[in-house]
Amino acid sequence: MPAAPKSVVLTPGLHDYLVSHGVPADPWAARIAERTRQLAPDWAHMQAPIEEGALLTFLVRLTRARHVIEVGTFTGYSGLCLARGLPDEGQLISCEISSEWAQVARGFWEEAGVADRIELWLGPALETLTNLADDSTFDLAFIDADKPGYIDYWEALIPRMRPGGLIVVDNVLFSGQVIDPYPSEKPAAIRAFNTHAMQDSRVDLVMLSVADGLTLARKRSPGTAGPADHPIAS
Numbered sequence: 001m002p003a004a005p006k007s008v009v010l011t012p013g014l015h016d017y018l019v020s021h022g023v024p025a026d027p028w029a030a031r032i033a034e035r036t037r038q039l040a041p042d043w044a045h046m047q048a049p050i051e052e053g054a055l056l057t058f059l060v061r062l063t064r065a066r067h068v069i070e071v072g073t074f075t076g077y078s079g080l081c082l083a084r085g086l087p088d089e090g091q092l093i094s095c096e097i098s099s100e101w102a103q104v105a106r107g108f109w110e111e112a113g114v115a116d117r118i119e120l121w122l123g124p125a126l127e128t129l130t131n132l133a134d135d136s137t138f139d140l141a142f143i144d145a146d147k148p149g150y151i152d153y154w155e156a157l158i159p160r161m162r163p164g165g166l167i168v169v170d171n172v173l174f175s176g177q178v179i180d181p182y183p184s185e186k187p188a189a190i191r192a193f194n195t196h197a198m199q200d201s202r203v204d205l206v207m208l209s210v211a212d213g214l215t216l217a218r219k220r221s222p223g224t225a226g227p228a229d230h231p232i233a234s
């Protein structure tokens with residue numbers, strides 16, 4: 001029986017504290033977040049929260065990633081955060097299906113001075129991933145688009161990750177709805193994805209209760225042993 005959770009429940013005040021003490025100030029990240037709320041108040045919840053954005057920058061730097069891909073651009077917030085972590089010669093491919101969101105993201109990236117290191121690929125992300133050059137490989141990938149597509153994105157990305165490369169997957173707790181007895185389509189898709197990823201012997205994986213739940217998966221080197229057996233979640 002697992003021990004009782006030790007995680008702190010984040011009240012708004014505690015969240016403010018966490019952000020003010022644990023997130024380096026990036027004026028452009030804050031600006032994009034604020035302008036997205038003004039421009040698209042009904043959709044702004046799709047944007048990664050500020051502490052997650054800071055973690056993405058941190059992970060790109062930590063892994064010394066130079067080739068990064070994200071699935072799900074929206075207005076460019078996570079793209080900015082990923083690009084901020086790249087070295088000068090680094091490149092981010094950002095996949096988005098909506099031309100409206102893509103246009104907004106491009107504008108923000110221009111203003112923030114990161115547009116030169118981001119290529120936005122417009123269209124269904126699975127097509128984009130399928131049509132990448134045969135020799136395209138990535139050091140880090142961030143999956144944050146339509147939830148029913150997650151398993152396909154994962155399967156398309158794993159072969160393209162270099163050994164040791166990191167896949168970051170957003171919304172893996174889906175506001176807690178992953179454990180609903182009768183989940184609706186999106187949390188059901190996330191639940192299927194979580195089980196799929198956990199059983200994948202090509203990766204080492206950890207699920208974090210950051211923001212809406214974040215899975216970090218590191219691609220194993222070929223020929224290394226698979227993870228120990230896990231009890232399979234339903």
Ligand SMILES: C[S@@+](CC[C@H](N)C(=O)[O-])C[C@H]1O[C@@H](n2cnc3c(N)ncnc32)[C@H](O)[C@@H]1O
Nearest residue numbers: 046047048072074077078096097124125145146
């Ligand atoms: C949760 S939002 C991404 C948020 C973004 N990562 C951020 O932090 O600002 C998901 C995005 O995925 C896009 N999307 C949905 N289905 C897609 C698909 N099949 N291919 C590419 N993008 C898709 C949506 O238009 C939306 O902009």
